[in-house]
Amino acid sequence: MNFNELPDRRGTLSYKWDQREKLFGGEDVLPLWVADMDFKCSPAIVEAVVARASQGIYGYTIKSKEYVDAITGWFRDRHHWTMDSSWLTDSPGVVPSLSIAVRTLTSPGDQVIVMSPVYNPFYDVIVKNERTIADSPLILKDGRYEMDFVALEKHMRDGAKLVLLCSPHNPGGRVWTKEELLQLGDLCIKYDVQVVADEIHCDLVFDGNTHYPFASLSSALAERTVTCLAPSKTFNIPGLQTSFVAISNPDLKRLFDGEVSALSIGSVNFFGPTATIAAYTQGEPWLEAVLTYVKDNHDYAIQYLGEHLPGLTPVPSEGTYLLWVDCRSLGLAPAALKRLMYRDAKIAFNEGSIYGKTGVGFLRINLACPRDVLAEALTRFTQAIERIGS
Numbered sequence: 029m030n031f032n033e034l035p036d037r038r039g040t041l042s043y044k045w046d047q048r049e050k051l052f053g054g055e056d057v058l059p060l061w062v063a064d065m066d067f068k069c070s071p072a073i074v075e076a077v078v079a080r081a082s083q084g085i086y087g088y089t090i091k092s093k094e095y096v097d098a099i100t101g102w103f104r105d106r107h108h109w110t111m112d113s114s115w116l117t118d119s120p121g122v123v124p125s126l127s128i129a130v131r132t133l134t135s136p137g138d139q140v141i142v143m144s145p146v147y148n149p150f151y152d153v154i155v156k157n158e159r160t161i162a163d164s165p166l167i168l169k170d171g172r173y174e175m176d177f178v179a180l181e182k183h184m185r186d187g188a189k190l191v192l193l194c195s196p197h198n199p200g201g202r203v204w205t206k207e208e209l210l211q212l213g214d215l216c217i218k219y220d221v222q223v224v225a226d227e228i229h230c231d232l233v234f235d236g237n238t239h240y241p242f243a244s245l246s247s248a249l250a251e252r253t254v255t256c257l258a259p260s261k262t263f264n265i266p267g268l269q270t271s272f273v274a275i276s277n278p279d280l281k282r283l284f285d286g287e288v289s290a291l292s293i294g295s296v297n298f299f300g301p302t303a304t305i306a307a308y309t310q311g312e313p314w315l316e317a318v319l320t321y322v323k324d325n326h327d328y329a330i331q332y333l334g335e336h337l338p339g340l341t342p343v344p345s346e347g348t349y350l351l352w353v354d355c356r357s358l359g360l361a362p363a364a365l366k367r368l369m370y371r372d373a374k375i376a377f378n379e380g381s382i383y384g385k386t387g388v389g390f391l392r393i394n395l396a397c398p399r400d401v402l403a404e405a406l407t408r409f410t411q412a413i414e415r416i417g418s
């Protein structure tokens with residue numbers, strides 16, 4: 029596994045690489061934005077998908093016991109969470125699952141809690157389903173985000189029905205501790221608030237941190253939680269559009285499944301179960317190697333920024349392959365930050381305002397790329413900032 033080599037993704041219909049002219053105004057822009065990795069997948073997944081493709085008929089697909097066992101085995105072994113196969117429902121994506129959960133657990137006009145800055149589709153699944161955003165911004169304290177339990181409780185007291193929890197947190201990089209999750213859970217129980225836990229980043233956790241599945245913390249929390257999961261971030265297969273939810277409460281599951289059925293999106297992608305089985309049964313060594321590489325990239329970026337751009341403040345990540353950087357000292361509005369990146373530096377990080385008002389002045393760097401690419405992007409960024417300063 030050589031993560032130092034950049035696979036040439038140009039001309040592969042890559043969302044990240046093949047839209048550079050359209051989105052950023054130049055084919056020479058280095059893309060470190062949308063969350064997929066510039067690393068080839070685990071050979072086990074590639075082999076399984078190639079063998080599946082060589083069958084030559086891409087017909088409607090059923091789930092096998094092997095598929096369900098692969099999922100439950102992974103969460104048992106990696107997260108000490110014993111799931112029952114009856115809890116699982118397939119979904120074409122975690123974001124579609126979030127949307128379905130919002131539709132089934134709330135009514136139009138209801139308040140749904142998010143903790144900004146947060147992954148931008150969280151807002152869409154609330155607003156586009158005609159619910160209302162109840163933002164409880166995270167508190168940035170000593171370079172680390174914390175939940176604001178006072179603001180959370182106020183929203184719940186005021187009638188919010190649901191929390192969209194991002195765990196681990198994108199873009200803030202937090203891997204929530206058991207204590208934090210339990211404190212949130214106590215509030216949810218007290219005010220009868222349900223939880224949609226987006227745990228897509230659950231496997232991308234750096235040493236010294238532990239991901240706790242929210243629903244695994246107690247039966248009272250499991251009762252009120254819909255957990256949205258996928259092998260897509262972990263194993264870099266998001267284009268296969270394969271994901272699932274785990275719901276142990278039969279009443280909640282019936283509601284969720286009813287909406288899946290109404291939308292008629294219950295069938296699985298031809299390649300999805302094949303890739304999922306390979307990932308969860310053979311992918312772990314690849315994942316461990318990726319985590320080591322990404323953590324080194326993370327430390328490299330933080331050191332580089334400290335030496336070359338000490339005015340900027342990275343928020344160290346405990347997990348995910350994303351680095352959130354506080355660039356407010358540049359004093360640039362979102363449009364100017366974009367110009368600085370796309371036009372002057374010829375790089376594309378994610379501009380922070382898409383993650384909410386609390387993201388204004390921040391940038392999100394995708395660290396899942398060869399070290400040379402990261403180094404080149406940081407160099408270009410530094411030089412562009414030096415040019416505007418001179």
Ligand SMILES: Cc1ncc(COP(=O)(O)O)c(C=O)c1O
Nearest residue numbers: 063121122123124147198226228
């Ligand atoms: C927190 C979070 N949820 C969901 C997704 C995307 O999920 P999907 O592609 O399965 O809809 C992402 C992708 O970056 C993410 O960061």
